[in-house]
């Protein structure tokens with residue numbers, strides 16, 4: 001299976017290059033006249049500029065319309081408390097960050113109440129899929145490739161698995177991870193509790209203890225702890241959960257109705273959900289296009305030294321891909337990469 005790559009060549013007009021890429025890859029061939037087309041993206045958290053630039057998205061919207069589709073921008077609310085946690089804040093963030101080129105429909109509704117619970121393959125068994133994604137006729141998945149603290153990296157599979165699910169589905173996936181406090185390091189300062197949106201963990205006899213079923217397994221407390229006393233376990237299960245959720249999301253589309261465009265630039269160690277982006281850890285690569293999430297993610301990993309991301313996150317980036325293949329998501333773990341000349 002071939003993945004197409006427009007290198008991030010600053011000597012060229014990158015919008016022209018992107019359009020050449022879409023033509024070569026057949027990005028919009030998944031669209032039939034009258035289709036309601038979900039253009040899935042991450043509109044960015046306020047303060048972190050590493051989302052895909054609006055002019056690329058503007059052009060994708062134009063091309064969807066040319067292909068006869070009715071495009072709408074979409075994403076699902078976050079399960080953590082920030083500026084994409086409900087539809088009002090999410091839409092406000094989208095507008096501030098420049099995403100006004102098409103209707104922005106928050107896929108899971110005002111307070112994340114619009115979803116379908118569907119059977120899926122793999123570790124989860126079932127998964128909640130956001131309503132507007134489940135109802136769309138076709139989808140263009142726009143991804144910013146970067147590292148991820150818990151899952152190695154965030155690419156197209158993660159954009160499907162986590163990004164197309166409501167809070168309930170995100171919570172289900174994140175709860176596959178365990179959390180531990182090393183009491184020999186904990187000094188009971190309470191900084192973790194101050195930072196935590198759920199007012200966790202409990203402080204008992206001067207030590208943090210986290211046994212709450214409400215804990216979302218977000219990395220906020222870990223980052224806040226000055227003693228590095230908090231760690232996560234079973235991260236491999238989160239990687240498997242992403243693929244399992246992605247399978248459930250894709251099951252709502254007919255075959256060949258989803259296309260992928262991934263922007264591999266501003267590649268940071270951790271994800272775009274943090275308000276502070278952090279340093280780029282890998283050089284810019286370019287824009288990938290494919291009709292498979294496995295292939296497009298594999299092409300990205302093949303093009304970088306992804307062991308660096310493995311070392312930063314302590315989990316193997318390839319696990320999401322091998323699991324996706326294992327449960328039946330089509331794609332190639334070692335795709336041919338056709339680089340535009």
Ligand code: SF4
Pocket residue numbers: 179195196197198199200201210214215216217218219220221222
């Ligand atoms: S992972 Fe940490 S910050 Fe997140 S909800 Fe649990 S205790 Fe709070």
Ligand code: SF4
Pocket residue numbers: 181185186187188189190191192193207208224225226227228229230
């Ligand atoms: S921030 Fe770290 S050291 Fe302080 S109470 Fe929490 S776990 Fe213990």
